[in-house]
Amino acid sequence: MEAIGTVLLAMLAGSLRVSTPFLFVSLGECLTEKSGRINLGNEGVLVLGAMVAYATSYETGSPWAGVAAAAVAGLLLGGLHGAICSLARVNDVAMGIAIMLAGTGIAFFLGKPYVQPSATLLTGIPFGFWSDNAQVRNALSVCPLFLLGIAAAIALHWCFNATRVGLRVRIVGDSQDAALALGLPIDRTRFLATACGSALAGIGGAFLSLYYPGSWNEGLSSGQGLMAVALVVFSRWNPINCIYASLLFGAAGALGPSLQTVGITWGYYLFYAAPYIFTLVVLIITARGGRSLRGMPGQLSIGR
Amino acid sequence: MSLTPPISTTLSRRRLLQGTAGAAGLAAMGLTSEQARAAKDLTVGFIYVGPKDDYGYNQAHAEAAAMLKKMPGIKIVEEEKVPETDDVSKTMESMIKLDGATLLFPTSFGYFDPYMLKMAAKYKDIQFRHCGGLWQKDKHPMNTGSYFGYIGMCQYLNGIAAAHATKTKKIGFIAAKPIPQVLINVNSFALGARSVDPTITTSVIFTGEWSMPVKEAEATNSLIGQGIDVVTCHVDGPKVIMETAERRGIYSCGYHADQSKLAPKGYLTGAEWNWITVYKQYIADAQAGKPLPNFTRGGLAEGFVKMSAFGPALSEAGRKNVTAVKAEIMKGGYSVFKGPLKDNKGNVVVPAGKAYPETAIELESCNYLVEGVVGSTS
Structure with missing residues (x-):
């Protein structure tokens, strides 16, 4: 019984610790895709954001300056993607891969001097103060960026459903003809949505280098940005669902190590694959009867 | 039948000409002997x-x-x-x-x-x-x-240091993949700790990858959640593990290189490579024009590996114990794997009366975790 409790607690802690980068990248991608464009470059933005945040925090001593710098770096790289994709006959998927490679390349190149030094990190908010159990206290020490991510998800959801800006983004993403008829600036909307989406992904990178695991090195992201892009499909382009999807992914990721510590040691490769198996199962279950891509913006290049 | 000579000849002739011109140039400019030697x-x-x-x-x-x-x-x-x-x-x-x-x-x-x-x-x-x-x-x-x-001996010494630091009698090892070199390190660490206190258990977590920072941090946190208070590892870049251990206030033993700067409070000691010994030997041979050896091996006694300086958290008794065992190892021929030794499933892996020193061929196929290790290789 105690072992089950430990694993559950570890999964709770894991989901709070690991989910934030997934959340930010998937929210950013959600915004970009709602405008009818795909940005696979967010993996590169995540890595660049992590490096810029770490370097800025090290140079200025202020982790929040690092978070802001990461957002700006994301804004610029996303803006580049948005601007190039506005040109005629540019394929956004291929361009996204180029941006991904450029982002990681720039980050590795400029980040070289920051692998060794230790920067000032963000501090968690101790929501577990009521407990005497060190494990519970540690599990409930929550990074302010996580709360910011939840707030951003709620704000995005509200924005898409209740504000003029949000509805305009959705029109541009759902039907180019309708947008033209209404006289909406399609390219400008997509450019801004891509840039802002990447700014969010950049903040996700700041979480990686400034909170958890809290150090800059070249293997830091190991594909989390790409997984987050897939999470958007999983959460049906709904920002609130992005929260649940990220938490689930975080918890599933914590399953492998925590099972090994309580003595369930067989098949750890299988448990490490849990998040992916889980995604597959959910997609298969929800994809029956032509409902597969419900909620997908009509103008996405993969759907056209 | 071709009138032009093959390309390779042309190239080598051109290179020869360049070489001659270069040498003439050097002589003409009257360069110092040191600069001329630099060419060689x-x-x-x-x-x-x-x-x-x-x-x-x-x-x-x-x-x-x-x-x-x-x-x-x-x-x-x-x-x-x-x-x-x-x-x-x-x-x-x-x-x-x-x-x-x-x-x-x-x-x-x-x-x-x-x-x-x-x-x-x-x-x-x-x-x-x-x-x-x-x-x-x-x-x-x-x-x-x-x-x-052979770095296993250093992990054995890490284990001794860990045994003196642990209060919960539970220590942890974060490993990449269950291959013989890694398993020898896990086993040596556990045996080192148990040589001080046989009740100590070593929990091992395999991450499956040589470098996966988020998973390594997650593994460290999981171990700490289980009450483990000393951790070491065998992954390519131990930075995240050392930093996470330090942040959570537990002790750590390094691996590969000196990580004491990453964990100034909790770093006990560490197993480090000392490749300069090997490289100096090769280069001395090459400079003397002697043939280079093809097969080179060595451990602590040969100076191929070394220990980090003791961290402030290691007690006086711990320092003495590590230093004493290290002195024994330096004499050469020391064995960590001594019979009778069982694996953690109860099978005898080293029969009574047998001992495998670090050079033993039996260790190169090590595929078990010794008694006292919590974990499994598959």
Whole structure:
């Protein structure tokens, strides 16, 4: 019984610790895709954001300056993607891969001097103060960026459903003809949505280098940005669902190590694959009867 | 029938002309003997699979290369983050042709076959020495070879230090993959701890990858959640593990390189490579014109590996114990794997009366975790 409790607690802690980068990248991608464009470059933005945040925090001593710098770096790289994709006959998927490679390349190149030094990190908010159990206290020490991510998800959801800006983004993403008829600036909307989406992904990178695991090195992201892009499909382009999807992914990721510590040691490769198996199962279950891509913006290049 | 000579002849003739002109130029300018000698410097190439400053495996090699740079008569060329693909062949070829390297050290395991072997067949005058245990006399060319260090003894000493620091009697090991070299380290760490207190258990977590920072941090947190209060590892870059341990207020033992700066409070000691010993030997032989050895191995006694300086958290008793056992090991022939020894499933792995020193061939196929280790290899 105690072992089950430990694993559950570890999964709770894991989901709070690991989910934030997934959340930010998937929210950013959600915004970009709602405008009818795909940005696979967010993996590169995540890595660049992590490096810029770490370097800025090290140079200025202020982790929040690092978070802001990461957002700006994301804004610029996303803006580049948005601007190039506005040109005629540019394929956004291929361009996204180029941006991904450029982002990681720039980050590795400029980040070289920051692998060794230790920067000032963000501090968690101790929501577990009521407990005497060190494990519970540690599990409930929550990074302010996580709360910011939840707030951003709620704000995005509200924005898409209740504000003029949000509805305009959705029109541009759902039907180019309708947008033209209404006289909406399609390219400008997509450019801004891509840039802002990447700014969010950049903040996700700041979480990686400034909170958890809290150090800059070249293997830091190991594909989390790409997984987050897939999470958007999983959460049906709904920002609130992005929260649940990220938490689930975080918890599933914590399953492998925590099972090994309580003595369930067989098949750890299988448990490490849990998040992916889980995604597959959910997609298969929800994809029956032509409902597969419900909620997908009509103008996405993969759907056209 | 061709009137023009084959290209290779033209090239070599041109190179010859360039060489002559260069020598004439040097003489004409009246260069000092030191500058003229520089032309005959031994050029040595180092190739790393990861970044040179990873606080780990690659840094251990790069630190030795940096020491060599300070020695006279040697030119060092380096390239980092070279994947274990055809890229490494290109790197080797450009080091040989463009930089004039005559001795190459491709330091990563996967460089050996087929990349290094192919280059060695193509450039028979160039010496290749690979870090790992793959060279075999009857299979591989004589201008190649391998060198490696036995670092298990250092993990044994880490285990002794850990045993003196732990209060919960639970210590942890974060390992990449269950291959013999890693398992020897896990077992040595556990045996070291149990030599002090047989009630100590060592929990091992396999991450499945050589470098996966988020998973390594998650593994460290999981171990701490289970009450483990000393941790060590065998992954390529231990930085995240050491930092996470320090942040959570537990003790750590280093691996690959000195990580004491990452954990100034909790770092007890660490198992480090000392590659400079090996490289100096090779270079002395090359400079003296002697043939280079093909098969080089050594442990703590031979100076191939070393221990980090003690951290402030290690008690006086712990320091004495580590120092005493280290002195025994330095005499040579010390065995950590002594019979009767059982694995953690109860099978006898070393029969009574037998002892395997670090050089024992039996250890090269180590596929078990010893008694007192919580975990499994599959």
